[in-house]
Amino acid sequence: MEKHDNSLNMDFCVPEDEDSESAQFYDLLQNPERFTGYSGENANRIWRSIYDENCFKPKKDSLFLDLTHKSINYMCKEKRVFFRAVSGLHSSISLHLAAKYPLKDFFGTKWGPNVGEFTRRFLPELTEGEGPHWLKNLYFVYLVEMRAITKALPLWEKWDFHTGHPEEDVKTKQQVVEIVRKFLSCPDTFDEAQLFKGPAAPEILSEFLVHFRNISQIMDCVTCDKCRLWGKIQIRGLGTALKILFSSETPANLELERGEVVTLFNAFNQLSHSLHYVKVFKKEMDSADMTQTSSSSSSSQKVKKQNIFSKFTHGEL
Numbered sequence: 001m002e003k004h005d006n007s008l009n010m011d012f013c014v015p016e017d018e019d020s021e022s023a024q025f026y027d028l029l030q031n032p033e034r035f036t037g038y039s040g041e042n043a044n045r046i047w048r049s050i051y052d053e054n055c056f057k058p059k060k061d062s063l064f065l066d067l068t069h070k071s072i073n074y075m076c077k078e079k080r081v082f083f084r085a086v087s088g089l090h091s092s093i094s095l096h097l098a099a100k101y102p103l104k105d106f107f108g109t110k111w112g113p114n115v116g117e118f119t120r121r122f123l124p125e126l127t128e129g130e131g132p133h134w135l136k137n138l139y140f141v142y143l144v145e146m147r148a149i150t151k152a153l154p155l156w157e158k159w160d161f162h163t164g165h166p167e168e169d170v171k172t173k174q175q176v177v178e179i180v181r182k183f184l185s186c187p188d189t190f191d192e193a194q195l196f197k198g199p200a201a202p203e204i205l206s207e208f209l210v211h212f213r214n215i216s217q218i219m220d221c222v223t224c225d226k227c228r229l230w231g232k233i234q235i236r237g238l239g240t241a242l243k244i245l246f247s248s249e250t251p252a253n254l255e256l257e258r259g260e261v262v263t264l265f266n267a268f269n270q271l272s273h274s275l276h277y278v279k280v281f282k283k284e285m286d287s288a289d290m291t292q293t294s295s296s297s298s299s300s301q302k303v304k305k306q307n308i309f310s311k312f313t314h315g316e317l
Contacts, residue, residue, distance in 0.1 A: 010247045012209060012239030013216035016259055026229055033093070033270060034100030034111060038224035047090070049218050054211045055083050069133035078195050078204050081144075082211065085242075088141030089234055091134045092274040094121045096230075099277040115288065118281045122308055132308055135278065140190075141238065142271045147190040148241035149268060150183040154252035159261070176265075192245040205246065212239055230270070236260065237267020282309055 017023065056079035057064045058071040065071040072080045098121060101114035122131035161172045196205050216235050222228035240260040247254055285308075 009209070010243050012212045012242045013236045014213055015257070016236070018259060028233075028266065031226055031229060032100065033096040033226070033230040035097045035102060035114075035117075036224050036226050038222075038227045042223055043227075046218060046222055049221075050086060050215050054214045054218070055086060056207075056211070068128075068130060069136075076204065078208060081195065082208060084137045085141045085144055085238060086215070087134055088137035088139070088271075089238060091122075091138040092141070092234070092271050093230070094134075095138070095274040095277045096270065099273075099280060113277070113280050113284055115281060115284050119308070124308065135308070138271070138274055138278075142268075142275060143190045144245070145238065145241045145264070145268045145271060146183060146186070147188070147192065148244040149180055149264065150186075152244050152251045152254070153177070153180050153184075154250075155254055155256070156180055158252065162258070196246065212242070233263045234267045234270055237263040237265075240264040241267075278309075 051067060055067060056075055058067065058074040059065065060071075060074050065074065067083060072083055075083075095118070098117040099113050100111045101117055102109050103112050103114065120126060122135060124131050127134070156173070156176050159173065161169050161176065163169055163172055216232070216239060219228060219231040219235055222231055236259070240256065241264060243256075243260070244251065244254060249255075
């Protein structure tokens with residue numbers, strides 16, 4: 001990545017004023033991300049605004065194309081990264097909703113994985129073949145955020161973590177630094193140096209910033225409180241990761257707000273859980289295969305399962 005104008009505002013999200021009288025604070029442990037029933041036109045309108053109005057559009061022979069895993073190859077690397085990051089975040093949200101679903105049984109309602117909801121969101125036959133690629137994008141955005149957290153190790157080594165319990169502050173810092181140092185042994189599967197190179201780089205970066213800020217503001221339009229909470233956390237966390245990766249400042253000298261650090265680590269935590277949920281659903285579908293009594297039915301289910309998970313292995317640009 002080439003050096004850009006230092007005067008460029010590298011805040012990928014519109015800043016939040018934590019001191020505002022209208023600011024609301026939530027205990028995330030008491031408000032986990034899970035199925036809320038928020039769906040239909042209200043939810044669809046949010047995602048349409050994100051994809052149709054703020055994701056870059058591939059173009060072939062002067063014609064704009066729908067966003068698919070094939071059509072994005074008509075865009076430059078930077079614009080592909082933008083779409084795949086947003087798509088991966090969307091997949092993560094969908095996985096949480098399917099993995100923590102209200103299931104009724106004889107004893108009442110409990111929260112657990114709903115295989116039907118998972119397949120509805122990712123089965124190739126129900127997503128015009130895109131579902132497995134959306135899961136692939138989940139892995140991609142996980143690598144993006146992991147790379148940002150690793151790159152910022154010099155910042156975490158000097159960062160003052162405030163948990164609200166002074167006796168826990170030192171312990172928290174030690175644990176964060178220890179975990180991030182372990183990331184150094186992982187292969188570098190995302191290389192930000194490949195992006196924003198050449199004479200068009202400043203213009204593309206500027207567009208990248210504007211589009212992402214727009215998405216951060218769209219999250220304020222979500223009418224479900226819990227959905228808005230987790231949507232804003234994950235968008236701002238991803239925005240913080242992009243700020244770390246593409247800022248001209250060295251990681252040790254980068255200035256982050258407390259809210260940016262909180263959302264970055266919570267967003268990465270959600271992605272980590274999403275990867276786990278993929279394994280949970282694969283296991284659930286494996287179990288379903290074992291209980292099939294008809295060999296033809298079992299074969300059909302096995303093909304569908306393989307179609308979903310076959311592409312969930314790559315993280316290239």
